[in-house]
Amino acid sequence: MDARKKLRRRKDNNLKRGKMKMEWFTYALISLVAFGIMFTLIKYGLNKGITSEGMLFYQFLFTSLIIGAVLIFSSKNSFSINKIQLIILIGIGIISVVANLFLFKSMNLSANPGYVLAITNLNTILVLVASFFIFGAKFDLIKLTGVVLAVMGVILMGLK
Numbered sequence: 001m002d003a004r005k006k007l008r009r010r011k012d013n014n015l016k017r018g019k020m021k022m023e024w025f026t027y028a029l030i031s032l033v034a035f036g037i038m039f040t041l042i043k044y045g046l047n048k049g050i051t052s053e054g055m056l057f058y059q060f061l062f063t064s065l066i067i068g069a070v071l072i073f074s075s076k077n078s079f080s081i082n083k084i085q086l087i088i089l090i091g092i093g094i095i096s097v098v099a100n101l102f103l104f105k106s107m108n109l110s111a112n113p114g115y116v117l118a119i120t121n122l123n124t125i126l127v128l129v130a131s132f133f134i135f136g137a138k139f140d141l142i143k144l145t146g147v148v149l150a151v152m153g154v155i156l157m158g159l160k
Contacts, residue, residue: 026145030042039113040113041116042059043107046104055104056104059100060097100122110152118157119158125150128147
């Protein structure tokens with residue numbers, strides 16, 4: 001009886017691990033759709049006269065209010081952070097404001113926000129290279145080929 005329970009637990013754990021391995025992919029797809037809708041609405045709002053700075057302010061305001069509510073009502077999360085985390089979060093905040101402000105300004109000037117996003121999403125390359133140096137992630141010929149193809153794709157999109 002004990003052996004059967006152990007075997008059943010092992011099978012259950014393996015199923016959970018398999019689901020967790022693909023859970024990131026599901027979340028990424030949801031994020032893909034949400035970002036696609038969000039950036040389309042941002043371009044629409046910019047076309048309707050909202051300034052880049054105003055768009056950024058209200059996006060961060062409403063995002064902060066929603067996330068704040070989630071943190072308050074969630075039993076898993078808290079607002080407490082240590083000094084190192086605070087420094088990291090301040091840096092992220094500054095970089096986020098700069099990145100988003102210039103993203104919105106470029107979307108406002110571009111006829112097609114898809115071109116802007118294609119260029120800015122090349123940040124994947126920066127993350128890939130940084131992950132190699134900071135986290136020891138593997139960087140092989142297949143990844144290098146993907147990087148080259150991504151850059152070529154953006155260049156081709158920019159040609160008239």
